[in-house]
Amino acid sequence: MGRYVIRRALINIPVIWLIATLVFFATNVLPGDFVARRIAAQNPTGNTQEQIEAQIAAVKRDLGIDKPVAERYLDYMWKTVRGDLGESYRTRESAVAGFRRGLPYTLQLSLMTFAIALSTSIPIGIISAIRQDSWVDYVLRMFAILAVAAPGFWVATVLLLFVVRWQLWNIDLVNQPLLWEDPVNSLKLFILPAVAGGIASGAGIMRLLRSQMLEVLRQDYIRTAWSKGLRERSIIVRHAMKNAMIPVLTVIGLTIATLLSGNVVFEFLFNIPGVGSRILDAITQRDVPVVQAFVLIIATFVVFVNLGVDLLYGLLDPRIRFS
Amino acid sequence: MTQQQAAIEATGLPYRTTSDRPLAVRIGIHTSNFFRTKPLGALGVVLILFCISVALLSPVIQRYDPEQVFSRPNPLYDPELAAQALRDPTVRLLHPPEKFIQGGIIDAQEPSSTHWLGTDKAGRDLYARIVWGARLSLLVGIGAALIAVSSGLILGTISAYFGGLVDLIIQRFTDALLAFPGLILLLLIVQVVDNPNKYWITLALGILGISQVIRIVRSAVLSTRQEQYVLAAQVVGNSDARIMMRHILPNIMAPTIVIFTISIGAYILAEASLAFIGFGDPTAISWGKMVNEGRQLLPAKPLMSLFAGGAITLTVLGFNLAGDALRDVLDPRLRGRGGRAGF
Numbered sequence: 001m002g003r004y005v006i007r008r009a010l011i012n013i014p015v016i017w018l019i020a021t022l023v024f025f026a027t028n029v030l031p032g033d034f035v036a037r038r039i040a041a042q043n044p045t046g047n048t049q050e051q052i053e054a055q056i057a058a059v060k061r062d063l064g065i066d067k068p069v070a071e072r073y074l075d076y077m078w079k080t081v082r083g084d085l086g087e088s089y090r091t092r093e094s095a096v097a098g099f100r101r102g103l104p105y106t107l108q109l110s111l112m113t114f115a116i117a118l119s120t121s122i123p124i125g126i127i128s129a130i131r132q133d134s135w136v137d138y139v140l141r142m143f144a145i146l147a148v149a150a151p152g153f154w155v156a157t158v159l160l161l162f163v164v165r166w167q168l169w170n171i172d173l174v175n176q177p178l179l180w181e182d183p184v185n186s187l188k189l190f191i192l193p194a195v196a197g198g199i200a201s202g203a204g205i206m207r208l209l210r211s212q213m214l215e216v217l218r219q220d221y222i223r224t225a226w227s228k229g230l231r232e233r234s235i236i237v238r239h240a241m242k243n244a245m246i247p248v249l250t251v252i253g254l255t256i257a258t259l260l261s262g263n264v265v266f267e268f269l270f271n272i273p274g275v276g277s278r279i280l281d282a283i284t285q286r287d288v289p290v291v292q293a294f295v296l297i298i299a300t301f302v303v304f305v306n307l308g309v310d311l312l313y314g315l316l317d318p319r320i321r322f323s
Numbered sequence: 324m325t326q327q328q329a330a331i332e333a334t335g336l337p338y339r340t341t342s343d344r345p346l347a348v349r350i351g352i353h354t355s356n357f358f359r360t361k362p363l364g365a366l367g368v369v370l371i372l373f374c375i376s377v378a379l380l381s382p383v384i385q386r387y388d389p390e391q392v393f394s395r396p397n398p399l400y401d402p403e404l405a406a407q408a409l410r411d412p413t414v415r416l417l418h419p420p421e422k423f424i425q426g427g428i429i430d431a432q433e434p435s436s437t438h439w440l441g442t443d444k445a446g447r448d449l450y451a452r453i454v455w456g457a458r459l460s461l462l463v464g465i466g467a468a469l470i471a472v473s474s475g476l477i478l479g480t481i482s483a484y485f486g487g488l489v490d491l492i493i494q495r496f497t498d499a500l501l502a503f504p505g506l507i508l509l510l511l512i513v514q515v516v517d518n519p520n521k522y523w524i525t526l527a528l529g530i531l532g533i534s535q536v537i538r539i540v541r542s543a544v545l546s547t548r549q550e551q552y553v554l555a556a557q558v559v560g561n562s563d564a565r566i567m568m569r570h571i572l573p574n575i576m577a578p579t580i581v582i583f584t585i586s587i588g589a590y591i592l593a594e595a596s597l598a599f600i601g602f603g604d605p606t607a608i609s610w611g612k613m614v615n616e617g618r619q620l621l622p623a624k625p626l627m628s629l630f631a632g633g634a635i636t637l638t639v640l641g642f643n644l645a646g647d648a649l650r651d652v653l654d655p656r657l658r659g660r661g662g663r664a665g666f
Contacts, residue, residue, distance in 0.1 A: 011495075018499035026511045145363075149640035151592050153599045154614050154632030157621070165622040261504035268600045269618075280600065283510050291511070299502040306502070 005311060012303050019299045020292075024076055027288045028069060034089045034286040035059045063089060065288075076292070085296065086289030088282075095293030098278060104178055106274035109197075109266065110259040112190055116198025117205060117255070124202075125209030129244075130236060132214060141210070147203035153265045156196035160269075163192065173271050193266035205251055212244040246317050253309030257302040357652070364648020370641025378457040386439075389451040389608055393442055394427025431624050440630055443616060449627055453634055456610040460638055463525045464591040470529025472583045475536025480567055480575075482537065483544035493537065500534040506596065513602055521604040524597065528590045539582050543575040550574075577653040585646030588639040595635050610635045 035056050060066040087094045128140045169188050177186045217240055225235045264276035282290035358365040399421040408414045408423060429446040432438055440449035482493040512527035513519045556566050595611030603609050610631045617627030
């Protein structure tokens with residue numbers, strides 16, 4: 001087992017290197033670099049073309065982006081290996097610090113979404129499976145199919161419409177308080193994107209759990225459990241759930257992997273200053289170090305969560321261990 | 324006359340086996356079976372056909388040019404006062420200026436018999452724009468799925484068939500692409516050109532989806548490669564290209580068709596999200612962009628957001644339902660793999 005874990009972990013090193021390389025070149029081929037944009041925006045009217053170009057060259061030298069691409073790439077890789085992810089062109093703040101400031105917002109939104117997704121999908125998935133083909137099952141499945149198809153931003157917009165139209169509560173879109181700063185106002189803001197996102201990912205989990213449950217419930221050991229007179233509750237929870245949950249856990253793991261990247265669309269819609277809207281901002285402004293650092297942090301997290309899910313899968317299902 | 328045909332003649336019946344029936348009859352039988360056993364899948368097919376016909380017929384059923392700006396007359400305009408003002412300019416000082424403006428007002432109009440769904444903020448007919456929006460969604464969805472599936476099919480087959488170093492390199496690339504946050508990678512690819520148009524967005528989405536297809540195709544090829552008939556074909560000296568084309572490809576068509584259908588819905592959603600946050604094709608009529616524009620009219624005039632979002636939902640629903648049913652019919656092993664390619 002130990003050797004298997006180490007081998008799986010080592011495979012991830014080239015993957016992370018590839019991600020760093022991809023994001024470096026992706027951000028370097030973006031047209032219209034940061035400096036040119038910034039100086040063009042601030043250009044005092046009197047300056048001639050040569051003066052502007054001289055200014056651009058000076059700032060580029062200052063930021064260290066006047067060197068050829070190959071040299072910058074090596075430079076970037078060397079810094080990354082030493083754990084220095086660079087600093088923002090705009091604020092000269094380290095990119096990691098920027099990430100850390102956005103993280104609480106994104107984590108709060110992701111965790112709330114996650115909680116709503118799990119707390120609705122698991123009971124609904126089980127009810128739908130054990131009452132297969134009843135009207136309850138049909139209604140729940142129809143709802144789930146619709147929830148997967150509806151775009152999250154639209155569901156959130158509709159929820160927002162309900163709240164505003166009937167003045168259910170006031171939403172603080174300016175201050176965006178966090179849960180531990182101002183719990184009531186924070187919940188009022190975050191509950192809408194959390195419900196919209198939670199419904200969508202919950203619907204996916206529900207459909208998977210239902211089909212897994214149906215498969216497990218037809219197996220021999222479940223029939224045995226029935227015939228020895230166990231109560232339904234104990235058959236479902238103690239016997240069927242254990243096996244039905246294994247593939248579901250993979251999907252839940254993949255959801256955990258998206259915790260850090262946040263939801264760009266919801267953060268945009270609700271003006272939440274999380275990781276997603278920061279990276280959106282950085283892409284628009286061509287703040288290359290911020291984009292590179294954020295993507296690298298998020299992708300590394302995803303890679304290791306995936307590794308964790310794979311290992312957990314092996315632990316839970318001995319049949320596929322080491323394969 | 325072959326022996327088989329002679330046997331059929333001898334029975335005196337028009338058709339013996341299913342495969343002897345004319346093509347149209349066979350298609351009819353399969354279709355009616357599909358509709359009977361998979362009502363939800365049939366609903367999906369109907370939704371898709373509806374959306375495709377709306378897209379194809381949009382110039383016919385549009386009622387107005389989607390870019391035409393409609394104004395409504397100023398309800399406050401007072402012709403008597405305006406006539407007075409011509410003679411005596413001081414009248415203007417005594418009344419609000421709106422009363423003297425004869426020209427029309429351009430704003431979001433409520434639904435009426437002239438504009439079935441009302442107009443958007445710029446005074447353009449909403450019904451016409453929703454009808455035209457179907458074109459972009461279908462173009463991007465189907466185009467991206469074609470790009471992703473065709474290149475994923477080639478790369479996945481090569482990766483699994485040759486194994487070794489080729490497999491290792493392709494797999495690490497797939498891992499790296501899958502670890503990228505989806506929408507952010509999409510934004511980076513889209514932003515590479517100065518003014519991303521709809522074709523570039525389609526290409527970007529297709530590139531994004533390749534890794535997902537590679538995974539599924541690879542595992543399908545890996546199991547097919549071990550089959551006796553593939554080994555036999557190798558033994559008698561067929562070339563690699565011939566084996567892949569003649570023996571492996573036909574056997575992985577089922578999962579390929581399923582992933583193609585299901586991923587179209589995911590690409591339509593992704594395009595809509597991109598347009599919603601303002602990174603879509605600025606000149607195209609996009610449902611996602613309309614939801615965002617309509618958001619500015621909330622809460623007084625919610626119809627624009629509601630209709631545009633409803634159109635996205637129904638289209639995606641159609642592809643998801645059809646894909647689910649196809650999967651059950653063609654390849655039950657794929658059950659449970661998502662319809663949301665990384666979003």
